[in-house]
Amino acid sequence: MKKVLFGSYALPSRPADVALLLFRLHVGLSIAIGAGWGKLSSLAGAGGPPEWFVQQVSGLGFTQPSPYVWAWLACWGEFAGGLLIAVGLLTRLSALQLAFQFFVISFLWYEKPEFLTGMYYQQLLFWAFALLSVVGSGRYSLDYWLARKGHHQASEPQPAGVTKPALAMLALGLTLTASPAKAQTPQEPATVTMRELADVAQQWQGSLTYRNYSDQKLVTLPTVLNGMQSSPQELVLDFIYQEPEGGQVKGYDKVQFSADGTRVVWDGVAMQVRSKTQLPDQTLQFVLEGQGRDDDKSCLLRRTVLCNPHLFSVVKEVKYDGSSAFIIRNTYRFQQ
16 A cells, blocks of 8 residues: 555656656646646635536536535645645655546547647646656655655666656656646736737627526526627627527627726726636636626626637626625636
8 A cells, every 4th residue: 555655666867857856846836836726716705616617527527416526626636636746745646636637628528639639738737647647756756755764775676668768858858848827926917908818709609607686596598609809908799698488689798908908897897807827728717806786786796707719708706795705696608
């Protein structure tokens, strides 16, 4: 059992172990901070994982006992697993569970996965974690120290069939290829520009899920979105909703960006850009907050936006005056 939990071998040369250490630090901290902490830190006051992430988990079929349970596990798996890989503790187990997560994202979530040629970021991470689950953490790790504690050996067994140059080049190559998730530092004001949302200016197919004011039940309507850039700093979202009875209803939102990118006026409500994060799959996520009204009551409005060439979603949350928690009012989700 100890070998399974803490087993680790030194590589054939110390330069190879140094390369593996740099690789572990880079990949582990990128996932822990850029992906795991990015989700966990956004949960303050929300009472659970981000709704867009829960919907993504549910859409993959992870619904028992609840998609919220799986979403929580995934968030903590990214954060804790990434930190453990960085310090080299329980490296193989941590890498194995992250390899499973990114296998699901790379080959099940994408509609047309490409096994080897589609080296987008998630698939690259899958192969990186698969590598770590086999190779282990190397000499410069807590696993190696714990495995050797009290069992000092004159020589270390080496992985068979792997040459020194191959291991060094493999670890160093993956280190140089992978890039961490980009998040703005807390000292910098978060900004969003029209240029970053250029992909929205096209036609999308998707749905609107909203909470009915009268009975609080969730209703989902098939929806077509026509995004249009009406001026250099303005985006118009033109919606066509398909009602259950067969009729159509039209509506639109006007989104205006300030010159410095720190503020957005969305459907007449002035909102501040609270955060902006580049997720590991190169999806842009930003959060807007501003005072407004909902159900004829004063409230704090929050919109969480996800955007990439194949996905556009907006989750609207409200926190009424006197309340301590946000509730989800509606969710738009569109795909190409």
